[in-house]
Amino acid sequence: MRMPTPDAAVIARRAEIAAALRAIVPSEAVIDSDGERRAYESDGLTAYRQPPLLAVLPSTTDDVARILRYCHEAGVKVVPRGAGTSLSGGALPLADGIILGLGKFNRILDIDFANRCAVVQPGVTNLGITLAVQHAGFFYAPDPSSQIACTIGGNVAENSGGVHCLKYGVTTNNLLGIEMVLMNGEVLRLGGKHLDAEGYDLLGVMTGSEGLLGVVTEVTVRLLKKPTTARALLVGFPSNESAGNCVAEIIAAGIIPGGMEMMDKPAIHAAEDFVHVGYPRDVEALLIVELDGPAAEVDHLIAAVERIARANQAMSCRISQSEEERLAFWAGRKAAFPAVGRISPDYYCVDGTIPRKRLPEVLTEMRALSEKHRLRVANVFHAGDGNLHPLILYDANEPGELERAEEFGADILRFCVAVGGVLTGEHGVGVEKRDLMPAMFDAVDLDHQQRLKCAFDPDGLLNPGKVFPQLHRCAELGRMHIHRGQVPFPDLPRF
């Protein structure tokens, strides 16, 4: 993966840039020593490493505005960073760019139960929000698996999902407002404690924009009341087809479970070997279906799901009888990544979405690709919304294996697009899937996206090298290829 060629002239100005930033924030909030810069060299996509020019840790919105205004005027690139848990390299530093770390924005500003929302700083962790409101029975719904560490600001940038998003939505469906700073230092407020945008939905645009459009400095999220009851079924199937049919029939029956997760045989065995929670070893696919809500509803739906599972050749079907048992059902799924990490020196987590009915052929193709690339793969799958997470097993110490793993992942994602799906369901494009974008979007599609970038950041200083395979200058993108008189006016009557 090639990043834009670093600008040696900017790198040569490191001391001058550090001094300018130290005029804005306290000296210790600018990190420019070789050793300390290395702490920021990578995010959750650890195959890529690059120490930043330097890192700066602002404390206030005004700090952020002044830093960005300075960088805008001085032509210095900026990579915003929350906890650095991105799995797509969204926070990968640039040799000629600063890291803008928002870790000091870690306060919860306002918990407003009357309006069922909370106002927090972007460096608060996802789980931190729920921990702050659960005493009153509330929670913040999106629950990415990194929720103990990932920040809400990063969640906004990536439009993070989680296992419960089929029912409760992803980040964009649970946000009410943000305060943000543009690259030129202007501070904007979008939304608030009310619903829907005034004017263009720029809050919706910012969500999932991967740090390319602005820096979020405050976030207002919706709070939901925790369901009184949650129960789960653990169902084993003789084939991926029968599990897939079961999922389709549950949805067709009008049931939207709180969570619906599928694992294939390699993932089941890895998880069971690791956590020993009683997953059946003789099945080809395992489904966890969780129903949550009022007790009367959960009991009613559990029975309906069980009937559908039995009608689809379920080999085993357990229904949680206690909270401990429900958590045990989940323990294997939640430990799937480290479980795979146990049986392989390294693994690469892929993230694509497909129309659910294409699952059997996608899994068949994946087995063929596994042979072609001579690497094993285990699958966990957010079955309700068609979001696949193949885990490719490799050994980075074996020459060429990382490259083979990446090529395997790219083949999987191209196949996802070919069957009508998309390149990423929840991890983002970042640097990881940047060069695959043309598999899904043509040049005109991408130009329309990049023009939006130009409206926010015309000099392309914010997180360049991410999302778009080719960077165009905004002046070039803005040009209209139409000249007066050259196009015949279609003056036919067309009533």
Next chain:
Amino acid sequence: MTRFRPDDERDLAQIITAAVAQEEPLEIVAGGSKRGLGRPLQTPHVLDMTAFSGIRDYEPEELVLTAGAATPMPEIEAALAAKGQMLAFEPPDWRGVFGGTGAPTLGGVIACNLAGPRRIKMGAARDHFLGFRAVSGRGEAFKAGGKVVKNVTGYDLAKLIAGSYGTLAVVTEVTVKVLPLAAEERTLVLHGLDDARALHAMAEALNSSHELSGAAHLPAGASGGDRPLTALRLEGPLPSVMARAEALARELGAFGLAETLATPPSRALWRAVREGAPLASDRTRVLWRCSVPPSAGPALAAAVSRAVDARSFFDWGGGLVWLAVPGAGDGGAAVIRAAVAASGGHATLLRAPDALRAAIPVFEPQAPALAALTRRVKDAFDPKRILNRGRMYADV
């Protein structure tokens, strides 16, 4: 005035390209049911999109539907209902508000980012809008988003298009997320609460674990009688709605005895709330719709009532305030905008004569930095300002 009626995307791109070359703006219409919404347009040409109609792909078990942007909503709703599904954001029809006769279309619903009472639980059109094809104001056909329910590939341009009132691109094809219809619903009705007390009842219900899908308060008059009415909706399988209705009625005992409406009368009540029916029928008055923090709703209505002769009702647990005020002068704009500024949120002059909608801002005026960004976004998609020029703001 020319009325262009493109048959396909190529035709459409050609028309827009020509309009760009001539710098002559187009008004985009299909059903025409919401032409009275937004600032009145005076464009030399009309772009009639009715040919872009029809359901292209509907797979109930994938929860996804793709249709031409001009597909009439009744057609969409009938196809979904046949499979026990719906557009969960409960889009209003609003022919009763604007007096139109043409059916609303899916593209129009999305362009205006509409939502009904279920907004509080299930979101607005923007939350269900997965992807689209369109021709921008540059005369170029492009696509964005996808046809699956979970997707973060590239910028979420669907969010930008939802609520852009046709000012950025002419959408030709729409993919939306669909969801199962609830088997049953029950509405608890509390009688005789004043606005402040109704707010407390709604907040207590919304802060319970009973998963409300509607919370509205109709003061005397708007309620159709001389007593105020507070309505709380529960949806789901029968055993669930029965149990929740009973528990909620018990928990709200302090607010008086609740009447329970079964599915048919409940549906009728929420349809009326969705359509603004309690206030829309008096056509001598202008209509405002204000989105504010729910706890601020009653105070906003009270502040407006102190200054002008206003009638009001509340949806979204107090967060959506419908106001009907006399159309004289500024139609209540100064007092309503001041009250909204105090609470946070925004006000839209939903229905008013053309002259008034041309004279005062229809949508909430924006702070300078945001207004400048709005213009830059417009320029990115429609640099010659051909598409619905002036629908949202005078220069956009």
